Amino acid sequence: MEIFVELSVIIVIAMFVSLLMRALKQPLIVGYIFTGILVGPYFLNLIQNGDVIELFSKIGITILLFIVGLNLSPNVIREVGKVSLLTGIGQVLFTSIIGFFIATALGIDRIAAIYVAIALTFSSTIIILKLLSDKGDLNKLYGKIAIGFLLVQDIVATLILLFTSSFAGGEGSVLFIALMTVIKGSLLILTMVAISHYILPQISTFIAASQELLFLFSLSWGLGIAALFSLLGFSVEIGALVAGVALSMTPYAIEVASRMRPLRDFFILLFFILLGSHMVFENIFALIIPAILLSLFVLIGNPIIVVILMNVLGYSKRTGYQAGLTVAQISEFSLILATLGFEFGHISREILSLITFVGLITIAGSTYLILYSDEIYPYVEKFLSFLEIYKNGNKRNKNKGYNSILFGYQRVGQDFIEAFNRLDLAYIVVDFNPESIKKLEEEEIPFKYGDAKDPEFLTELDFKNLRYMVSTIPEFETNLVLVRRIRAKNKRAIMIVISHDREEALALYAEGASYVIMPHYLGAQYAVRLIGRAGLDRREYDMHREKHLAHLEKRIA
CATH class of the missing domain: 3.40.50.720 (NAD(P)-binding Rossmann-like Domain)
Incomplete structure (x- = not known):
């Protein structure tokens, strides 16, 4: 089948599946993976030009991680606050440790169990942002905290991707590879920091004068740095992340991200379709029980971990409960990491399928948990009370x-x-x-x-x-x-x-x-009285202007 026709048919099928997901209030990622299953070898078998689609999916991952990097400014730790930092790191540690023991108990070998445990750790910032925005909860306390610790997760995921990519075909002891990773990574990051501080600010103002040139520069910067990292022994994924972080310190980061998103949405669609097509069904029944157990841990265990951590930090059980539900799914980072592990030969296709199954179950399940969290809360409130170490979160x-x-x-x-x-x-x-x-x-x-x-x-x-x-x-x-x-x-x-x-x-x-x-009403009344009193006397207006400026400066100080 001609590649153009093949891609067109796949995208049309993806559109119909996505319409169904939309009706079911599910994120489109679920629809994309189901599309991959449908067009894969076990059903319609439409993917004949796998190499081309794999190339497109690689571009999609690169652009996705480049945009993630644009949102990971070095100031992000200061911005998210202590609670997000502590909760994010604590949840990553506890989930990965418990997840590793569950995976090994299920008979998964140690290396694959590490991949599974790490995959269970990360939650989707993109999906959660969309769900909280739809609910109007982005500005609520739990929404701000959740977005903060999801950004912390993204930073941890970046470091893990950096470490993982160094083992792509690497030979030698773990200690030697880790040492070389630190040395090469440090040199590259220092170079990127120098460029972002001394070179990018000089050229970005000139480039930003043309929106088309800004888009072209951003795309070439992201893909170029990703290619450079690949040539130096790292993965293109970590290169794209670093490229995004370097560009995040320019004043045009938001504009760049907004212009890159349509491109990301098209190419990342093909990544998730390809991921779905790679799922194996020969031993499907052998995967069902592990997938259900791991999914239950993510859907129930992850929120419990966050509830306990936030209670220790002094928050109410309702705030902890709502924030906890935002980590009740695995993320696109998890699926990208699993794909890398499969490409590097660290995990089998069955483990990749297992992680993808867990992704489907947890993304679908957590979506309903978040959308109907207020209705669910009365049924779990008594159970949450047993998790409280400090009652009423009164430490703060x-x-x-x-x-x-x-x-x-x-x-x-x-x-x-x-x-x-x-x-x-x-x-x-x-x-x-x-x-x-x-x-x-x-x-x-x-x-x-x-x-x-x-x-x-x-x-x-x-x-x-x-x-x-x-x-x-x-x-x-x-x-x-x-x-x-x-x-x-x-x-x-x-x-x-x-x-x-x-x-x-x-x-x-x-x-x-x-x-x-009513600020506008009161402001207008005050202005009317000022006009009536001052008339055309500019000195009167200057006096009020100076008083107003002094008041504003006092409030800003």
Whole structure:
């Protein structure tokens, strides 16, 4: 069959399978792998030009990892915060150790068991980002923490890929290969750091003037560095990652990533189709029990590990539960690692099929767990209580008695704290932004670390004796919950919330809000009064301008 016709037929089949996956609310990766099974040798046997499709899939992996690298700026560890760093590393360690013992207990040889254990460790940042975005949970506490420790996983996966790629046909002792890997890897990374600091900034501004040239440069940079790493004895995958990290320090990283995604989506489609076509079915029944056991460990064991780690770090069981569900599947990194292991001769086709089976089961299962996490929670809440080492996660909360609460320290929270101090109120601040918490600790301001959107966290707050509540949170649903909860327990509390919509403001008033701040409305009123008072006197405007600038600089400092 002509390659053009072959590819066209495969893509059409992938489209119909993906439509079915979409109807079932499944990630398209599942559809791509099922397409590979359908067009593979056991069913339609449509793949006749395997070498060409394998080349395209290799390009897809390269572009995928290049984009992952673009999101792994060296500043990422500082940005994700301590909880994401500790949870990410802790989950990787515990999952890989337990996974190794499960794999060896199933009769898998030691080298293959290491690959299986590592594959069980990593979760898909791409899938989780999409699911959390669809649920509107990216800005919730658990969403921020989850994305943080998934990025930590990506960094660990990068290091593992670097180490694994050094064994591609390498001869000699493990110690010698590891030493050579460290030496060559260090030299290459230092070279990339120097280029990214001293050369890329000089040429990126010129290149970015043309969007077409920026796209071409980015593609040539990613593929070129990947090819260079391959020539020096590493895999193209680790080369693509390093190329992305080097380019991540330029101001055009986001633009580059957005332009590369359509190209990635096409080529990576062929990688997952090829992966599905490589699955073996001769001993399918021998793989079913190991696949189910390993999948149960990922679907149940991984979330339990995260729940315990986050409880030790002081988070509520609901936050730990929701964050834990985001690691209840294996990732594209796991499948790429398994494919590399198969190419290097470290694992058999049966082990590759086993890991792919686990990927299908866990990606499909975790999707429903995340989408319906709120409905599932009441059924598992009692079990989660048994996992709590510290009850109520109160280690992070630094506060004494209080009669006033400020939700949200950022935005204009500092102004309200000054007002609370003038009224001599005993107050606490509720926030979960790591930068806000750090500043609150430095200024010795009493706080509770938590998410105002978390119903379980709200039960820990004393609303009965509340005198003042101010929320600088802009989300209508969150403010509505706060007003209803407080008013149900306290009829006299003064509640001030923010809204940007007239209908929502009226709804908040109807539920019992004392005053709804509408920034644009208040700003317009102030501007009208200023115009009426100052008229055409520029000196009056200059005076207000200087006062406003001084206020802004004080808040930024």
